[in-house]
Amino acid sequence: MELPQDAELELIREKEGVAVCRVRLPEQTCILKYFSRDEDCREITVYQLLGFAGLPSIPLLMYTKRSLLMEDLGAEGRFRLAEETDLRDPERIRFLARWYRALHRAGREAGALPGFGRETDALTPEGLELLRKRLGPYPGQELMETELHRIRERIGALEETLVYNDFALENLAASRKGKALFPFDYNRMGWGYSYGDLRNVTVSLPEPMGRLFLEAYGPVNPEEILVDRAIAPLTALIQACGQAQFPRWAEESRRELMDGRVRDAWQRLTEAEEMG
Numbered sequence: 001m002e003l004p005q006d007a008e009l010e011l012i013r014e015k016e017g018v019a020v021c022r023v024r025l026p027e028q029t030c031i032l033k034y035f036s037r038d039e040d041c042r043e044i045t046v047y048q049l050l051g052f053a054g055l056p057s058i059p060l061l062m063y064t065k066r067s068l069l070m071e072d073l074g075a076e077g078r079f080r081l082a083e084e085t086d087l088r089d090p091e092r093i094r095f096l097a098r099w100y101r102a103l104h105r106a107g108r109e110a111g112a113l114p115g116f117g118r119e120t121d122a123l124t125p126e127g128l129e130l131l132r133k134r135l136g137p138y139p140g141q142e143l144m145e146t147e148l149h150r151i152r153e154r155i156g157a158l159e160e161t162l163v164y165n166d167f168a169l170e171n172l173a174a175s176r177k178g179k180a181l182f183p184f185d186y187n188r189m190g191w192g193y194s195y196g197d198l199r200n201v202t203v204s205l206p207e208p209m210g211r212l213f214l215e216a217y218g219p220v221n222p223e224e225i226l227v228d229r230a231i232a233p234l235t236a237l238i239q240a241c242g243q244a245q246f247p248r249w250a251e252e253s254r255r256e257l258m259d260g261r262v263r264d265a266w267q268r269l270t271e272a273e274e275m276g
Contacts, residue, residue, distance in 0.1 A: 029074075030072055031069070034066060042187075043115055053102060053105075056180055058070045058173060081173065082173060087204075093181070093205070094179075095181050095182070098216065108159065118191045118192055119190060120192065123238070125151065131257070138262075139257070139258070139259075139262075162189060165188040193222070229269075233253035237253050
């Protein structure tokens with residue numbers, strides 16, 4: 001991507017092969033995102049897919065095989081970074097629900113896209129062994145090891161779609177006029193079942209906004225909810241235990257595992273399968 005000679009670049013952050021810079025031009029500022037690794041270039045594919053599906057995202061000014069040039073949310077453009085008050089605005093929450101519903105519909109229609117992984121792929125015998133090594137023995141360990149193959153089959157039977165995976169206030173954009181609210185920063189986008197995305201949102205929203213979000217999204221497959229309650233804490237913990245220092249965001253999942261809530265969810269899941 002060739003920039004004007006008078007462009008000034010300010011490095012905002014660089015992490016794991018992704019560099020984000022602010023580009024200062026005489027009449028505007030933009031954000032340049034560069035991907036040095038092939039696997040991270042999938043974010044460019046996401047922006048293209050969102051455009052085809054008509055979903056709002058940060059406006060793109062230009063893109064190449066390894067970079068994106070987009071509007072600066074810190075400038076006086078159509079969108080800005082979201083604020084806490086946006087999460088208490090019913091109209092914005094309804095907009096967010098419609099965005100997720102449209103994303104999941106577009107993902108199902110798109111079919112398989114190369115380079116997009118699954119968080120549930122971490123749920124393996126090796127993953128469970130990593131939990132035991134880092135956290136010690138945990139309730140339901142034998143049950144999970146015994147039933148893992150059948151549970152993975154249950155996961156594989158769920159309808160797949162593109163899932164955002166990374167809901168957080170700092171990853172949300174809001175319109176300056178109107179009531180748009182939607183995620184950006186798609187580097188963790190992958191394949192999965194839709195309810196995993198919905199749970200990520202609702203646990204982060206203040207009440208009653210979480211209930212409003214689910215109502216606005218619409219019906220969800222009950223099987224996805226049953227499976228998610230059993231496996232979501234484990235996939236989060238396997239990811240957390242792979243880091244040198246155990247992260248704070250995984251503490252609630254550790255409590256769910258150690259106090260038996262995850263074991264109970266596995267028992268309910270296996271009992272539901274036996275009842276058929």
